[in-house]
Amino acid sequence: MSSKEGTYQIPADTGFSKEVWFSDDPSNQNRTEYFTEYLKQLCLASGYSEEEAAKAAEQTIRIMKLLAENSLSLEDSMNPELIYNFYTPAELEELSSKAIPARMLQEIFELETDETLVVIDVKLTEALGSLMTEEQLPALKEYVKLCAIRDNVLYIDMESYKAAMDYQLKAMGLEENMPFEEQVVEIVQYVLGFQCGRLYCWQYFPEVTIGEVGEIVKLVTEAFGKRISELDWMSEETKAEAEKKLETMTVRIGYPDNWPQDRYELMLAAPEEGGIYVDNILAAARASMEYTMETRHDPVDKTLWPDTPQTVNAYYMPQDNSINLLAGILMPPFYDPEASEEENLGSIGTVIAHEITHAFDTSGSQFDENGNLRDWWTPEDKAQFQRLAEEVADYYDAMEIDGRKVNGSQTVTENIADLGAVACITQIAAEKGYDLKSVYEAYANLWASKCREEYLADQIAADVHAPEKIRTNAPLSAQQDFRDLYGITNGDGMYHEMMPKIW
Ligand SMILES: [Zn+2]
Known part of the structure; x- marks a missing residue:
């Protein structure tokens, strides 16, 4: 119903879409190879030995490919009949063979037992469940760790950042990357989306x-x-x-007309207060997420825009x-x-x-x-x-x-x-x-x-x-x-x- 907010279960990370993983275009095939090397570099940056890094990258790739193989095609992901699937936390737990436990959804996100979630990709979630065995546990841990590092790679440490930039160059056939300073500006405007958006509009939008x-x-x-x-x-x-x-x-x-940042408080710490870049980014993301979860039962507010004006x-x-x-x-x-x-x-x-x-x-x-x-x-x-x-x-x-x-x-x-x-x-x-x-x-x-x-x-x-x-x-x-x-x-x-x- 369009008058009610929906809570979505975001599909598990497949690295690339299945169309890229299984593409017969040599350029895409090269890209997936660079990607394996990139994951290895991220492991090295987080203190793994050469051997451990190679193994973790290989395990993660195997999981991502298995998930991608079972994911919706891009074409199907545009079909509302296939992507609006409603599950309660208990049903999702069953669908995912306990990969997504109802108790976790209740404890972390305070979901009610009878609340429904939109599961966008049912088969992919099932495939995730197929990995829930004792034998797969070590590989799953590496997968989860590498997904978390990749999600935050642009601000956790310079070595990981450099690995991401090297990968970007090769994967996209570029000669140079965006300078670091510009990259930071890009991230800040993204993380502080509407705060920066308001300033942008004041300044540049007649x-x-x-x-x-x-x-x-x-x-x-x-x-x-x-x-x-x-x-x-x-x-x-x-x-x-x-x-x-x-x-x-x-x-x-x-x-x-209404700016969302006025609705919740954002507690960021300045450098003189001991604040650091990554903590502030995570704090902003957390505040936005908490606000979204807390207000999910409210009537749909049409004055809120999903994308920033800039x-x-x-x-x-x-x-x-x-x-x-x-x-x-x-x-x-x-x-x-x-x-x-x-x-x-x-x-x-x-x-x-x-x-x-x-x-x-x-x-x-x-x-x-x-x-x-x-x-x-x-x-x-x-x-x-x-x-x-x-x-x-x-x-x-x-x-x-x-x-x-x-x-x-x-x-x-x-x-x-x-x-x-x-x-x-x-x-x-x-x-x-x-x-x-x-x-x-x-x-x-x-x-x-x-x-x-x-x-x-x-x-x-x-x-x-x-x-x-x-x-x-x-x-x-x-x-x-x-x-x-x-x-x-x-x-x-x-x-x-x-x-x-x-x-
Ligand atoms: Zn269009």
Whole structure:
């Protein structure tokens, strides 16, 4: 229920997703080898001998791979039907063969015996339980220890930090890492998220942006509503539900009205009081966690934002049917008050349309206007939607970048959102008489990027977004207006037989 908070059991650490562990891409295979070496270096940093370190790393890798093998695929992890599994502490204890004892949940987190938890990955939790034998105990201890070190590796000691940086360089094919000072700033802004966010917004985020971006949201929402009403594959009955969902969508822009740090006290110690970096980070994490646990039975507070305003991101939240445009993304190249209407439509307009379309992708469409899992589709419309979604998957399956194939099913939710977004801004541009070329160019500029092979291999295996170049080309190629504008014909690089369209 969207009116109640949920407590989630976070799945056990698998190191990498199964898509990376079992990838046949040499670049990903190298990465898992560097990772083994990295774990060994962490053990050495914590005082193990060479032999002990090699053994602990090997044991941990074995456990992680076993867990990953039994985990949800990335595609399945986007399916609400598979990830919302409700268990009481006692049931979770049984599912995990006592790996997660109910007594521990009650003592540490004060969970009630009849309280339910959302278990995101059931099979993975079962697999964790399969390791609960006397024989596996020494290996499990190394696994737990190494997971804890990795979680905190950037601030526990310089030797571990250096091991993490060395691994990062090799795994991502980089020539240099972010300087230490910048890394520290990054961590502090993350740990003190909303405290830093408030300062950031005071300093860099003009209040007037909220209203300006709000106007673009209105424009896009209206166009999207019109597109729904004109769909030829959807019945009036389902359209009415879709329109209701669109009309009641919550829009959050910039920063929250209420700052969460005002609700609980954060006790940090200055250096002169004997405070040290790692203790302060852990204290902040603990305070936030305790606050979350203490307030978990309170009615859902919609003024609280899950992400900090300085984050460069926008997202759709199906659980409360909201689009969220954080202050961090409301600056160039995404939004520029100095830019033309065309340019802002092509950039932030597409982002907004993308987030709105997420309410109607293969995952978001399973939630209703209140954020509850409810099937609001007629069976015929649903079947038709699924068929169209398969076309989208097929279209992207045919896409290749630097010899690597895109996974159409894994990226289907994002691709539906990209296609819907570009179709929507194309319509707005036509209605407004905008110069379509500058709209499309602004869109393409959003995704201008350069990356190394190692990054691309990882992205293809482990991301639900297609690589940036595909995110630019594929939705544009699917627009007749784009073809007409640039005179694209059969044989051109951006010509494709298929032109999938859902929204
Ligand atoms: Zn998205």
